[in-house]
Amino acid sequence: MSLSFDKFSKRAKLPRASKPVINKITSMIQNGDLKPGDRLPPQDVLADHLGVSRTTLREALKELSFRGLIVCKHGIGTFVSSGLVSDLEVVEARKYVEKGTSYHAARLANTSNAKKLLKLVNTMEKYVVTHEIEEFSLKDFEFHNLIAKLSENRVFQKIMQTFSDLLLTQQILVQRLPGAIERAHSYHRLIAEAIINKNPEMASKNMEEHLEDVHKALLKYYQGGGS
Structure with a gap:
């Protein structure tokens, strides 16, 4: 499924109570505790297990469905989406694509x-201070898509659109890791400054290092070193 980043930016803000539920189920999927095609327990059982109301659970499931992580089949049940791409595969692909988008954007x-990027970075800094991970991730998502737009290459833009649902889910997972949100913010500022200064090589280099850092963080997480 291909989703534009405008769709994410315009959606209603999530109720606070549903966020821990979303994070918990997302982690279970990312860790492999829930595999593609697995059926989730009935809502009353799952709500009781997670210690939340059914209303809160339904809000969380609606968001997870929106992100493409689960499929709700009326009268049958709720299932983990089939054909989910691994986070490491996404980062590897992003590395090749986004080195190019940042180079051409610069x-x-x-x-x-270009200064729109710096404005986004400054907005993200507020969320680093308050450690609002989902809000930071949405702006992070917008930042990477804006770079693709500034590259003026429609193929790059289309590729980033195909990443959309995978990218947002991955960013929310990664930013929960220790120190990740601070490192991402530092890299974003370096990338934005290189683009503003019209330095394609430095923009591409900083983007590559940023995504290498994401790759290392994910490896550590899956090897049991994450939180």
């Missing part, structure tokens, strides 16, 4: 458009 972006 080469082609005018000062006004």
Whole structure:
């Protein structure tokens, strides 16, 4: 499924009570405790297990369905989506694509458009201080898509759109890891400054290092070193 980042930015803010439920179920899927095609327990059982109301659980399931992680089949049950791509595969693919988007964005972006990136980075800094992971992740998502747009390459933009649902889910997972949100913010600022200064090589290099850092964090997480 291909989703534009506008769709994410316009959706209603999640009720606070549903966020821990979303994070818990997402972690179970990412860890392999819930596998593609697995059926989730009935809502009353799952709500009791997670210690939340059925209303809160339904809000969480609706968001997880929106992100493409689960499929709700009326009258049958709720299932983990089949064909989920691993996070490490996504990062590997992103590395090749986003080195290119950042390079061409630095080469082609005018000062006004490039400064939109810095504005996003400054907004994200507020969420680093307050440690609001989902809000940071949404702006992170917007940041990477804006770079693709500034590259003026429609193929890059289309590829990033196909990453959309996978990318947001991955970002929320990664930013929960110790120190990840701070490191991501530092890399974003370096990337934005390289694009503003029209330095394609540095923009591409900083993007590659950023995604290498994400890759290492995910490896550590899956090897049992994450939180």
